[in-house]
Amino acid sequence: SQQGEEDPQALSIQEGENATMNCSYKTSINNLQWYRQNSGRGLVHLILIRSNEREKHSGRLRVTLDTSKKSSSLLITASRAADTASYFCAPRILTGGGNKLTFGTGTQLKVEL
Amino acid sequence: DAGITQSPRHKVTETGTPVTLRCHQTENHRYMYWYRQDPGHGLRLIHYSYGVKDTDKGEVSDGYSVSRSKTEDFLLTLESATSSQTSVYFCAISDGVGDEQYFGPGTRLTVT
Numbered sequence: 509s510q511q512g513e514e515d516p517q518a519l520s521i522q523e524g525e526n527a528t529m530n531c532s533y534k535t536s537i538n539n540l541q542w543y544r545q546n547s548g549r550g551l552v553h554l555i556l557i558r559s560n561e562r563e564k565h566s567g568r569l570r571v572t573l574d575t576s577k578k579s580s581s582l583l584i585t586a587s588r589a590a591d592t593a594s595y596f597c598a599p600r601i602l603t604g605g606g607n608k609l610t611f612g613t614g615t616q617l618k619v620e621l
Numbered sequence: 622d623a624g625i626t627q628s629p630r631h632k633v634t635e636t637g638t639p640v641t642l643r644c645h646q647t648e649n650h651r652y653m654y655w656y657r658q659d660p661g662h663g664l665r666l667i668h669y670s671y672g673v674k675d676t677d678k679g680e681v682s683d684g685y686s687v688s689r690s691k692t693e694d695f696l697l698t699l700e701s702a703t704s705s706q707t708s709v710y711f712c713a714i715s716d717g718v719g720d721e722q723y724f725g726p727g728t729r730l731t732v733t
Binding site for chain 2: 538548550552553556600608609610613
């Protein structure tokens with residue numbers, strides 16, 4: 509499968525702590541995207557990092573990409589209860605994939621007060 | 622939020638009946654997608670469209686067909702619904718190749 513695989517499957521932290529989620533993939537990519545899904549809702553795009561980028565920031569989010577290891581990480585700093593959600597990485601494969609993204613099963617993040 | 626609506630939002634149907642789900646966008650985006658989401662499987666692509674009347678299969682297309690006669694509408698049809706098609710179905714859109722996708726609110730389909 510060419511899908512991204514998130515690790516860990518579940519993560520529970522206290523409000524104010526940082527949360528780190530990892531993603532691994534198997535083939536060369538054009539870009540890698542991270543999405544959030546609140547319970548019962550559609551996915552929301554968080555950030556896109558291109559294959560020639562190593563790090564990207566957006567507010568409290570920091571994404572890194574290591575194409576040599578075929579891995580990415582999403583860091584959420586100073587987490588809040590509202591960050592409780594599932595997080596998905598979606599690599600866009602470089603060739604033969606058209607515009608298709610492949611999603612893994614996600615990391616379920618719970619931020620407790 | 623991107624202007625994407627899905628209808629119906631919830632549907633219960635019987636095995637063997639045809640079902641059509643509708644996705645409607647007001648963003649004039651070129652690409653539209655149908656996914657299903659199941660526990661333990663994540664999000665899987667069923668079909669996608671790269672323009673009016675231009676569609677292609679995803680990884681789980683068996684038992685599904687799609688049509689796109691207008692830029693704004695993408696229909697997903699279950700030709701003869703089976704219990705294995707009980708799922709939450711999401712529509713998504715994107716403007717360009719490789720761009721971020723915007724998702725609709727989902728349709729929860731139960732096949733009894």
